[in-house]
Amino acid sequence: MAAVNVNELHLDDLPWIVEFDESKCIQCGKCVATCSFKAIKPEIEYRKKSGSIAEKNKLEKVIVIRQNVSFQNHCKGCGMCTRVCPNGALKIVRNVDSQFSVRYRSEKGESIKKGGRSNLNTEGRTLDKIKVGRISQMTDPSLDAVRHTFELKTPFGRVLSADKLNFDVKGDKIIQSAPLPPNRWIYPIIMGDMSIGAVSWRMWEAMAIATAYLNEVMGIPIRMCTGEGGIPSRLLKSKYVKYMILQIASGHFGWNRIIDAMPDMVEDPAGILIKIGQGAKPGDGGMLMANKVAKYVQEIRGVPKADLLSPPTHQGLYSIEESVQKMFLSMNAAFNFRVPVAIKVASSVTSVSVYNNLLRDPYNIVGGFFLDGLAAGTGAAHEISLNHTGHPITSKLRDCYLAAVHQGRQGEIPIFAGGGLGQTGSFAADAFKSICLGANGVFSGRLLLEIAGCVGNDTEKCNACNTGLCPAGIASQDVCLTKRLDIDKVAQNLVNYIMVTDFELRKLMAATGCSSLPVGRSDALITVDNHVATRLDIQYVC
Amino acid sequence: MCRIGAIKSKKYLHSEISLRLMRSQQEGHDDSGFAFVMQDLGGIFESYKDLPCLSMAATVEGTRLAEDLLHSLGFTRVLQWSPDVNHKPGLKISPMPNYIFEVLKYPKSHKYATKEEKEQLLIDTSLRLRKALETNNSGYIYSFWPDILTLKEIGSPKDIGTYFNLWDQDEGPCAKIITAQCRQNTNYDIVRYAAHPFFLEGYTILVNGENTFYEKNKQYQQGLYGGYVGFESDSQCFLYSLHYVNKILKWPLRYFMHVVNPLSYDEINKRKDKDVLLRIKASLEHLETNGPNTVLGVVPDGKLLCVCDPKKLRPVVIGRDKDTVIMTSEVEGINDLLPNRDISKDIYPKEREMIIVNNDLTVEKWQQ
Numbered sequence: 001m002a003a004v005n006v007n008e009l010h011l012d013d014l015p016w017i018v019e020f021d022e023s024k025c026i027q028c029g030k031c032v033a034t035c036s037f038k039a040i041k042p043e044i045e046y047r048k049k050s051g052s053i054a055e056k057n058k059l060e061k062v063i064v065i066r067q068n069v070s071f072q073n074h075c076k077g078c079g080m081c082t083r084v085c086p087n088g089a090l091k092i093v094r095n096v097d098s099q100f101s102v103r104y105r106s107e108k109g110e111s112i113k114k115g116g117r118s119n120l121n122t123e124g125r126t127l128d129k130i131k132v133g134r135i136s137q138m139t140d141p142s143l144d145a146v147r148h149t150f151e152l153k154t155p156f157g158r159v160l161s162a163d164k165l166n167f168d169v170k171g172d173k174i175i176q177s178a179p180l181p182p183n184r185w186i187y188p189i190i191m192g193d194m195s196i197g198a199v200s201w202r203m204w205e206a207m208a209i210a211t212a213y214l215n216e217v218m219g220i221p222i223r224m225c226t227g228e229g230g231i232p233s234r235l236l237k238s239k240y241v242k243y244m245i246l247q248i249a250s251g252h253f254g255w256n257r258i259i260d261a262m263p264d265m266v267e268d269p270a271g272i273l274i275k276i277g278q279g280a281k282p283g284d285g286g287m288l289m290a291n292k293v294a295k296y297v298q299e300i301r302g303v304p305k306a307d308l309l310s311p312p313t314h315q316g317l318y319s320i321e322e323s324v325q326k327m328f329l330s331m332n333a334a335f336n337f338r339v340p341v342a343i344k345v346a347s348s349v350t351s352v353s354v355y356n357n358l359l360r361d362p363y364n365i366v367g368g369f370f371l372d373g374l375a376a377g378t379g380a381a382h383e384i385s386l387n388h389t390g391h392p393i394t395s396k397l398r399d400c401y402l403a404a405v406h407q408g409r410q411g412e413i414p415i416f417a418g419g420g421l422g423q424t425g426s427f428a429a430d431a432f433k434s435i436c437l438g439a440n441g442v443f444s445g446r447l448l449l450e451i452a453g454c455v456g457n458d459t460e461k462c463n464a465c466n467t468g469l470c471p472a473g474i475a476s477q478d479v480c481l482t483k484r485l486d487i488d489k490v491a492q493n494l495v496n497y498i499m500v501t502d503f504e505l506r507k508l509m510a511a512t513g514c515s516s517l518p519v520g521r522s523d524a525l526i527t528v529d530n531h532v533a534t535r536l537d538i539q540y541v542c
Numbered sequence: 543m544c545r546i547g548a549i550k551s552k553k554y555l556h557s558e559i560s561l562r563l564m565r566s567q568q569e570g571h572d573d574s575g576f577a578f579v580m581q582d583l584g585g586i587f588e589s590y591k592d593l594p595c596l597s598m599a600a601t602v603e604g605t606r607l608a609e610d611l612l613h614s615l616g617f618t619r620v621l622q623w624s625p626d627v628n629h630k631p632g633l634k635i636s637p638m639p640n641y642i643f644e645v646l647k648y649p650k651s652h653k654y655a656t657k658e659e660k661e662q663l664l665i666d667t668s669l670r671l672r673k674a675l676e677t678n679n680s681g682y683i684y685s686f687w688p689d690i691l692t693l694k695e696i697g698s699p700k701d702i703g704t705y706f707n708l709w710d711q712d713e714g715p716c717a718k719i720i721t722a723q724c725r726q727n728t729n730y731d732i733v734r735y736a737a738h739p740f741f742l743e744g745y746t747i748l749v750n751g752e753n754t755f756y757e758k759n760k761q762y763q764q765g766l767y768g769g770y771v772g773f774e775s776d777s778q779c780f781l782y783s784l785h786y787v788n789k790i791l792k793w794p795l796r797y798f799m800h801v802v803n804p805l806s807y808d809e810i811n812k813r814k815d816k817d818v819l820l821r822i823k824a825s826l827e828h829l830e831t832n833g834p835n836t837v838l839g840v841v842p843d844g845k846l847l848c849v850c851d852p853k854k855l856r857p858v859v860i861g862r863d864k865d866t867v868i869m870t871s872e873v874e875g876i877n878d879l880l881p882n883r884d885i886s887k888d889i890y891p892k893e894r895e896m897i898i899v900n901n902d903l904t905v906e907k908w909q910q
Contacts (some may be wrong), residue, residue, distance in 0.1 A: 140752035140834070141855065151806045155824040162791055162825045167818065174796040176818050183824055185807045408765030412825050513754050515832055515852070518805075523757040 009107065011069050015098040015460055016077040017129030018067040024089035027063055030281070031081035031090055036469040036481055039075040040067050040090075056488035057343050062291070065090065071104055078455050080471040081290040101383070112383035113289075115465025115475060117420075117446060118280065118374060118455045120387040124421065125375075126394040126532055129428050130150050133526030133541060136513030145503070145510035152505060153221065154440040154517055155273060157340035157367040159412050180365050182340050184270065187222040188441035188517060189431065189498065190416060191448055193247065193344070195229025195254075197297045198287045198379030198465070200482040203452055204476045210494035212240050218495065222501060225443070227285050228310065230254020230300040236261040245342075248331065249275035250285050251310030253301040262334075270332045271340040271367065276314070276323075279372030279393065279419035279514075281385035282346030285310030289380055290518065291468035294477035320357040328365045342368025347391040347419060355400045359409050369413050370443060371397055375420020375458075379475060380466030393419040394437065398536045401520060409521060414440035422447035423458070427497075428504030437536060438520045445450045449474050452490045485514025546738060546748040547870035548721045548838045549879075550846050550899055554584030556711045557693075559879060560722035561703045566878040567871055568699070568724070569781075573634075576699035576724055577737040579746045580691040580717035581840055586623060587691065587715060590645040593620060594664055597692040597759060598671075599638040600681025607674050608642075608681065615667060616649025625706040625714065635697030635705050638681065643691055643715070645877050666745060672771070682734045685741045691715050694737045699724045719840055721746050726877065736774035743769065744842030746786040749777035750871055751835025751856040756830075759783070762828035766790075780837050783829045788841060795847065797822065799896045799910050802831045803851045836891075837871050844900035854893035860905065861888045867899045 011017065018040055032040055043066045046059040067075050081090045104112050136142040143150075158181035166178040191211060196204045211224040228249035236258060237240060245268045248255060256436060261502025277283070288297075288308040314327060331341045343366055345354055351371060358366040378386065397417045404410040417439040421430040431442045446454075453472045456462035465475035473484035509515070512524045526541045527533050533540035545567040549555060560578045587595065594617075598608060622644040627637070652660055668686045675681035684692035692756060695702045703709050723738040738748040753759060756776035763770040763782045767790060770782040787798050804823040810816045833851035836858045840846055848858060848869050859867045861876035863883040868876045873888070891897055894910040 116710075136754075139756055149806070155827070159824045159827075160821075162786075162822070165825060167792060167793070167822055169792060172550050172796060173815070174793060174797065174818050176821065180821060183820070185820065185824075403763075405761050408762065410762065411824070513722045513752075513832070516804075516830065518755070518758075519827065520761065521755060 009069055009071065009103055009127060011067065012095070012097065013099045013103050014067070014069065014074045015095055015100050016075040017093045017095050018065065018075055018081070019091040019093055020065045021089045022062060022064055023482055024087040025063075025065065026087060028086065030084040030086070034084045034471070036079045036080070036471045036478070037076055037078075037464065038068065038073045038478070040065050040081060051055065056109060071108060074100070074460045076464045077460065078471045080455070087503055109214055113380055113466050114383045114386055114463050115380050115467070116463030117377045117458055118390070119384050119458060119460045119463060121458050123392055126392060126419070127433050128424065129529045129532050130433050130525050130527045130538070132432065132508055132512060132524055134524045135511050140513045142513055143176065143510040143515065145507045148510060148515065150506050150509055151516040152188060152502065153185045154188045154519070155183050155411075155414055156186045156223075156342070156412075156441075157181060157365045157414075159183060159414065160364060161409065161412060179337075181367065182338050184340060184366070185221070186270070186441070187220050188435065189427075190223055190245065190441060190443035191222060191224045191494075192445060193225040193227050193418075193443060194379070194445045195227030195286070195288070196231075196300060197292060197477070198227060199449070199474055200470075200476055200485065201296065202482045202485045202487050203449070204483070206452065206487045206490035207448060207494065208235065208240070209487065209491040210242075210498070211243050213491065213495050215243050218499065222498060225273055226254075228253050228298070229288075229297070232258050232300070233257055233261050236262045237266065237338050241265060242267040242338045244269050245271040245273050247273045247275055247533070250312070250314045251308065253286075253308065253310070256302050257300060268335055268339050271342055271344050272335070273344050273368075273370060274327055274331065275344045277346035277348075277536075278344065278373070278378065279346045279374050279376035279390055280378035281381040282348055282374075282390050283312055284381060284385050285312045285435060286382040287466075289468060292379075292477050297477060301403065305486060320363075324361045324366065326422070329363065332365050340367030342370055343364060344370035345373060347371050347373045347393050347396040349391065351391070351396050352399050352403045353531070355413070356403055359404060366413055368416055369400065370416045370418065370540040371400060373417070373419025376418060376486070377422060377449065378465075379383055393417050393421070394434070395535055396433060398437045402537065405520070407470065409439070410438070416441045416443050418443040418445075426504070428508065430451055431501070432508040433525060434503055436518050436521045436524050438522070440517075440519055448494060451493050452485065543728060544723055544725045544738065544748075544750045545871045546721075546723045546747065546750050546838055547868065547875055548681065548719070548846050549866065549868050550844070550903065551671040552718070552903065553865055554716040554718055555720060556716045557678055557708050557714050557720065558703070558711050560720045561699060561708055562878055563868065563875040564699050564722055564724040564871060573698050574725055574732075575696050575737055576702040576722070577694035577696070578692070578720055578722040579685065579741050580715055580720050580740040580834075581689060581746065582718040582844060583689050583691055584716040584718070586621065587645065587689075589848045590620060591646060591689045593645050594686055594688050595645050595690055596642065596686045597684040597690070598642045598681060599684070599694070600640050600642065600675060602679030603678065604675045605640045605642060608671050608683075611671060611674055612646065612667070616651060617646040617667075619644055620647050621645040623715070628705050628707055630704060633697070633701040633705055635695060635701050636737070637695065641693070641706075661743060669768065669771065686745060687741070690741065690744075691717070692741055694734045696732065696734065717900050719846070721748055721838065721840060721845060723748050733774050735772050738777060739777070740775070742779050742781055742785050743789065745781060745785045745789070746840040747777065747781035748838045749835050750781050750858070751833065751851070753777060753779050753835065754832035755830055758828045759831065779829075779831065780835075784839055784841075786829070795841065795845070795898065796896060797851045798847070798895070800864055801826045801829050802834065802837070802849070803894065803910070804830055805910060836871075844901050848891055848897040850891045850893050850895055852893045859888055859890055860897060861885070862903065862905070865903075867903050867905065869899070881890060
């Protein structure tokens with residue numbers, strides 16, 4: 001019996017197999033040149049010639065495309081090679097027998113890191129089990145989605161109960177004299193929450209352009225969150241900063257520049273978002289691998305070229321009360337209490353406790369509760385975090401809303417839900433259902449990447465954002481790769497998608513007879529799943 | 543669809559007038575019920591305006607339960623009026639065994655109580671009575687408040703009138719303010735509590751239309767005040783919002799429309815009072831009703847109000863002569879009662895308008 005080295009990594013261990021049809025190949029080399037992971041290479045294969053017996057004993061050289069069998073340079077299944085091949089000579093096939101995750105851990109002795117999204121989808125999507133079931137027909141007529149005037153705006157900022165507004169009544173008029181927490185009315189969708197660094201500057205710029213265009217030209221008051229990685233000084237000092245929510249996370253990356261720019265700012269930012277946790281990798285801080293720390297990322301963040309790992313928590317904060325006093329007060333004070341300060345936490349079993357504590361904060365300075373579910377995206381994470389930690393968004397959103405209802409305080413800290421919304425392509429449906437379950441608005445990052453051309457999916461395809469080799473130029477800082485991204489085209493696609501989402505939201509509002517956002521209108525929803533009905537307190541139907 | 547009406551007069555009017563107002567609009571309703579609330583009472587009740595009047599329908603057991611409870615709390619009866627009912631066969635009505643309208647004296651413990659303390663006693667007692675009568679389905683408390691009388695019944699309005707002898711102008715109660723509705727069949731269960739007009743602590747509301755945000759309203763109001771109970775109809779939410787805005791928050795009446803039908807952000811942003819209106823819109827987001835509806839109401843000092851939402855799909859008209867103002871769903875009702883009025887002075891409220899009828903019968907029109 002022949003000897004085989006079974007301990008070496010083999011093609012059969014890899015997650016993706018590249019099938020090559022030499023009869024179609026014209027040896028143009030585009031596939032190899034395109035593969036950012038260097039997962040395929042041209043090779044010469046020696047084969048027996050066909051024909052006479054004498055000929056068969058001779059070998060002929062055939063140029064073939066082979067895939068690298070390596071932990072570093074294996075195929076991620078992105079399929080870019082198939083896109084550039086003029087003859088369809090390549091095919092990427094999922095290897096259902098892959099042993100890669102075992103091999104990697106045992107050979108390399110280190111945790112697998114990935115980007116993108118969770119790839120262990122055992123939960124199913126609750127939002128898809130919910131339908132918009134209360135359709136207005138006779139006495140409460142449905143509306144005309146095109147001609148009726150709809151209000152798609154929601155408060156962002158701390159809302160006080162009516163008895164705490166301290167209004168003065170003079171004659172038949174109310175006068176507001178006491179100062180109140182800052183409150184803005186915004187579109188119920190917030191884009192981004194991805195840093196310059198996690199995504200390429202071209203992707204980030206496309207989102208910023210789309211945000212400004214939607215506000216200035218299309219009249220949609222959408223806001224974009226910067227992510228933890230700063231914001232270009234020119235944008236900070238421009239009028240467009242009013243559309244940006246500045247994020248501060250545990251690494252405080254980019255805040256030196258923000259503080260330096262404050263004296264020259266002509267507008268207040270739309271808000272501040274203090275990131276405590278994120279849905280894709282709860283319990284972890286941000287992670288930007290050194291190969292994505294380009295020179296401009298170093299400059300904007302003020303850091304050397306190294307792995308940038310934000311701590312899992314903000315240093316020095318040991319309780320919710322303390323964080324409210326220290327961090328929220330200082331962030332409120334930074335902009336003289338004119339800018340709403342919100343918090344972003346990972347959806348977790350403990351989210352309701354956090355929300356309750358913030359609701360009861362006597363300073364009334366927490367202006368938004370961003371709740372991020374496990375199906376969210378991330379630039380980089382340990383696979384163990386991505387696939388095995390986290391909490392779905394839907395039930396926790398509902399829990400937080402109903403906790404507020406229980407105290408008669410719904411709406412006082414607007415809830416914004418995110419984490420996998422738009423996963424099946426229809427952001428409007430997910431947004432509408434989430435709003436009916438109690439969200440004031442929703443946010444998404446990974447959907448924007450998919451609109452921009454991300455080829456990753458929830459079943460192991462690509463998800464290599466952490467490598468800095470993003471084949472779509474979205475999650476890379478490599479100049480050659482980012483050139484693949486057409487900024488204007490991406491911005492245009494983002495605008496188009498949001499405009500369609502806006503129309504589809506109106507369609508759902510029209511059918512249910514709602515002129516304004518149905519925040520908490522759970523009677524509009526039904527489900528054929530009794531467990532979902534019971535858990536979310538919506539009507540079970542069959 | 544409901545047909546609703548509110549009448550305010552300088553003279554005492556007999557309850558028969560509310561039946562006539564509704565009968566002439568019968569094509570607009572389903573003949574399934576009749577209810578009225580009378581305020582500023584005349585006749586035998588005129589001398590007792592400061593004392594609470596209980597309006598109740600109950601079984602024999604329910605009557606005993608209520609009397610025992612009132613007695614145990616120290617209330618003493620001053621006057622009782624029971625309608626002389628007509629058991630004529632064939633009447634379309636599902637009557638309760640007893641109808642009790644009685645004026646009571648406050649307990650001795652409240653001899654020197656403030657107005658607020660007395661009002662609190664009445665609302666607490668109403669809630670206790672309601673809870674007591676809910677056991678065994680033994681009765682309904684419609685109102686327990688000074689100078690207020692309420693009747694609600696299931697059946698044909700005409701037959702209900704015959705049963706209670708309301709067509710006879712020499713019998714029964716009279717008042718200067720009468721609100722009435724014909725239709726028992728709401729979108730929800732047919733129960734007596736679900737019939738308009740709804741009454742709470744001097745505030746009365748009738749609604750023709752829908753409350754699209756009923757679920758949101760209900761969830762918010764349930765924790766807002768102890769008297770906000772029932773929710774048998776989505777229209778009760780309007781009553782509680784009016785009470786909350788005007789009585790609890792002590793905001794002027796016109797802000798009621800900014801709560802139940804708030805202007806859009808863009809509209810508010812053009813106004814001088816935008817800071818106040820945006821705060822109200824955010825803080826009371828869960829009291830928005832999102833139409834379509836027309837609301838008629840009465841407030842404790844006797845003013846009438848009418849509010850039309852921006853969808854304005856529900857009809858309403860206001861007609862008047864020198865002694866009487868009538869707000870109702872269809873002009874036929876006014877034509878029947880005030881045939882000689884100047885019809886050029888009739889008012890057809892537009893969307894986002896609030897009409898107030900003052901106690902001197904002057905009419906104010908506010909554009910939201």
